[in-house]
Amino acid sequence: MKKSLLALAVLGAFTGAAYAQSSVTIFGIVDQSVNYVKNGGTHTTSMQSNQLNSNRLGFRGVEDMGGGLKAGFWLEAPMSNENGAAGGLNFTRRSTVSLMGNFGELRLGRDYLPTFWNTAFDEVNGANGLGTILNLGTLNGLGSGASTLVRGNNVIGYFLPGGLGGFYGQASAALGQGNDNNKYAGARFGYGAGPMDVNFAYGQTKTALADFKTMNLGGSYDFGMAKLYAVWNENKFGGAKLDLYGLSVGVPVGPGQFRAAYAHSKATGVNPYGTSYDGQKADLVEVEYVYDLSKRTSVYTTYAHIKNSGGAAYSVLPGTIGSALNDKSDGFNVGIRHSF
Amino acid sequence: MKKSLLALAVLGAFTGAAYAQSSVTIFGIVDQSVNYVKNGGTHTTSMQSNQLNSNRLGFRGVEDMGGGLKAGFWLEAPMSNENGAAGGLNFTRRSTVSLMGNFGELRLGRDYLPTFWNTAFDEVNGANGLGTILNLGTLNGLGSGASTLVRGNNVIGYFLPGGLGGFYGQASAALGQGNDNNKYAGARFGYGAGPMDVNFAYGQTKTALADFKTMNLGGSYDFGMAKLYAVWNENKFGGAKLDLYGLSVGVPVGPGQFRAAYAHSKATGVNPYGTSYDGQKADLVEVEYVYDLSKRTSVYTTYAHIKNSGGAAYSVLPGTIGSALNDKSDGFNVGIRHSF
Amino acid sequence: MKKSLLALAVLGAFTGAAYAQSSVTIFGIVDQSVNYVKNGGTHTTSMQSNQLNSNRLGFRGVEDMGGGLKAGFWLEAPMSNENGAAGGLNFTRRSTVSLMGNFGELRLGRDYLPTFWNTAFDEVNGANGLGTILNLGTLNGLGSGASTLVRGNNVIGYFLPGGLGGFYGQASAALGQGNDNNKYAGARFGYGAGPMDVNFAYGQTKTALADFKTMNLGGSYDFGMAKLYAVWNENKFGGAKLDLYGLSVGVPVGPGQFRAAYAHSKATGVNPYGTSYDGQKADLVEVEYVYDLSKRTSVYTTYAHIKNSGGAAYSVLPGTIGSALNDKSDGFNVGIRHSF
Secondary structure (H helix, E strand, C coil), rough: CCCCCCHHHCCCCCCCCCCCCCCEEEEEEEEEEEEEEECCCCCCEEEEECCCCEEEEEEEEECCCCCCCEEEEEEEEECHHHHHHCCCCCCCHHHHHHHEEEEEEEEEEEECCCCHHHHHCCCCCCCCCCHHHHHCCCCCCCCCCCCCCCEEEEEEECCCCCCCEEEEEEEECCCCCCCCCCCEEEEEEEEEEECCEEEEEEEECCCCCCEEEEEEEEEEEECCCCEEEEEEEEEEEEEEEEEEEEEEEECCCCCEEEEEEEEEEEEEEECCCCCCCCCCEEEEEEEEEECCCCEEEEEEEEEEEEEEEECCCCCCCCCCHHHHHHEEEEEEEEEEEEEE | CCCCCHHHHHHCCCCCCCCCCCCEEEEEEEEEEEEEECCEEEEEEEEECCCCCEEEEEEEEEEEECCCCCCEEEEEEEECCHCCCCCCCCCCCEEEEEEEEEEEEEEEEEEECHHHHHHHHHCCCCCCCCCHHHCCCCCCCCCCCCCCCEEEEEEEEEECCCCCCCCCEEEECCCCCHHHHHCCCEEEEEEEEECCCEEEEEEECCCCCCCCEEEEEEEEEEEEEEEEEEEEEEECCCCCEEEEEEEEEEEEECCEEEEEEEEEEEEEEEECCCCCCCCEEEECCCCCCEEEECCEEEEEEEEEEEEECCCCCCCCCCCCCCCCCCEEEEEEEEEEEEEE | CCCCHHHHHHHHCCCCCCCCCCCCEEEEEEEEEEEEEEECCCCEEEEEEECCCCCCEEEEEEECCCCCCCCEEEEEECHHHHHHHHCCCCCCEEEEEEEECCCCCEEEEECCCCHHHHHHHCCCCCCCCCCCCHHHHCCCCCCCCCCCCEEHHHHEEEECCCCCCCCCEEEEEEEEECCCHHHEEEEEEECCCCCEEEEEEEEEEEECCEEEEEEEEEEEEEEECCCCEEEEEEEEEEEEEEEEEEEEEECHHHEEEEEEEEEEEECCCCCCCCCCCCCCEEEEEEEEEEEECCCCCEEEEEEEEEECCCCCCCCCCCCCCCCCCCCCEEEEEEEEEEEE
């Protein structure tokens, strides 16, 4: 027990852990854009976050414990800066503690799930913006209630170590903790060498009536003058199935990049609750130019178009007013992305 | 695609942006005071934040991109430290990204609005404490529902560059995004040279039935032995109008400052919903002493008094129990302000 | 009034306080564990925070103002990392501003209360984990509604200075601010010298019908090969009384510590609302091993067992599913604790 004044101040922290200040990295992205969106007959202009990269504020650090062993933490919060993150800051993007060594990495906490990564890495848009394939159905849970489309709570994750000749992989299990919609198991494997990368993932979530299953396969090849991306993603819930195909390209142009993307989504069948997804179809085309003012700061402009049919209602900006059911969704934006 | 263990850890961040650690400034203020307030027949003693300066925790940074071009971000959260900011941390004080150059500054996000600044800069209290003119009606929306009395969401702001011979200015437009109470346009202009500063601002918010309009004019003059402040603010909503006049002074005394303020508020007319504000009157007097223990830390004590009549019910500490309708509101406090 | 572009950017902060960047320490703990708990006939496996130390993220700093005078702030947030702190970040663990000098420390804000400290310092578990005495009734308010079992809002705290020959002490008053359940007064005194430490605390909270009172007495002695802890805590609300006795030991074993704890809890009488606590009894035993990978990172494993009778329903992991009413509660966990 310490007795001095300052000691009491420190005791406020009240832990046996040593408090030597360690290296904490603060990082973040503020990405604001003005977006014009037309869904069917209605249109709206709005300020949005996340259109080139997802807004975030984070704290992370790695401790080298010697003998190849490391420990690390990662706390990353989303931010809707247009309203001051009015919903409140939390670390729902990622909040994990890790042990890392020759064996790979063991990671505990809330984290991304293996089945999400390919849909982000195997398209030029990295899961952001008006033209991302995420807007065409990868996040469609087909009425299953699964909460595991992107991230999971209570995740026990394992990552293969480096140095496996280009092979990489990870596996994750998320504990349900009283809710089967959270209960997930999945894995992702890939191979990357030089300009080439291919990867595959599979995961399933328990849910009330049946397993919700996601499978995807994709890759990229960097030709230098252009980098090509291709991805296939399938979500299944009982008899309902949604297949999405994405093809995209990034072309270095001046101090920036020209991007173009095409995607096609097609659903079939009936889910265990009797909801039919049969015949829902949508196509997406997108062009974008990202101009890098510096390594950390870019301006960008995007045009994207979705055509829905057979009961599909995808939008280039999900959540904005006006339905695009069996109709077109068009979007145009101009934005600034600053990272720190 | 990176394949090593550490790369996977980094990929968790999952952005194309470079993550070289940049200079992030953490800043903040913790200001706690004990306040005795008597409104009419009731009184209460409470611990409060914000009485000398507003409590806050913030993260900000500026990137110099060369050629006079800069990018910056600013994330600033309010904090009610007496209850541990129990409502949750958010960046509703300000959360913006900026591009700055010879052209001035373009700023996007949630920000202060032009019409607020004069009411803060043209009084010695800077919009804080028992004796601020804000307690006498500048924040009175006259039943309009306008959300734009201090800050706005979805703000596109422009600031004139420096070097204009003392002239400065800014203009802001806030997108409504489905709510006309958020839809604002306004501007502020001023001139400052040596000890003198004058400024003017005008802004209007759409709202459901009519535009809510704010206009203000004020300034300050530093005589050395004392700095004088004067401000006039008018809020209008249809036929309802509220005029506020503030006069205040700051006198350096020892390692600190003596402050005195007087304000008068008068409302007339009926708003578009039929609510009458006619005849509401209030006067405020305040004295305060701020003793600077250091540049960053001060202790202070304040006495303020408001006299309401004609249906006015202003309080020296808005939100505390007991109404001061047509009655007096008296307040006394002692506090500590520490900034970092 | 400043007029340049950058000045305007800075004015966004809008305070008279100097903004020279000062030393802000970011600190935290991420502690994740997998816990198997069996309460009576039901069992569950879950990921949990806080089982070795409480998860937190904090910002703090001290300003030396010369002449022995210091100012400081402390902002500390809890974090449930398994769900990304989904409830939102706040500083409800502690958020204070302090003045410190030869006179001791004056501290304002939300803070720990004196009566909590002995229950944390006088057991080897420091108020965390499956085997802490907190799980056996120190947090049982006996139906009083008192919100002051651990921390208080609106706290005015005073701490004795160091250099009193081993004597230390603190006193706190929490303002009710409209809720008597918050209105607390209490003090803690102790003496520590060499391997020995003893301490005593008393506090009471107003509440609606009667004062809720807490008293505790405890200490520790470090024999080198083992450190012994003993504590007695009594909570009283009208005729209802709960006494808790805790005995625990920490034994250095290799690069870590073996821990064992025993506690006994016994309630008697009827509270002012007519609820009887008479005859509620519980016993707790716990063994734990903490293996330190470094000063900042540990892995640990715990087994704890509670036996309830006479209407008691304590659990080794409060809040998990399944009641242990008059039954056993068993828990086992494995975890990682990383501090930064």
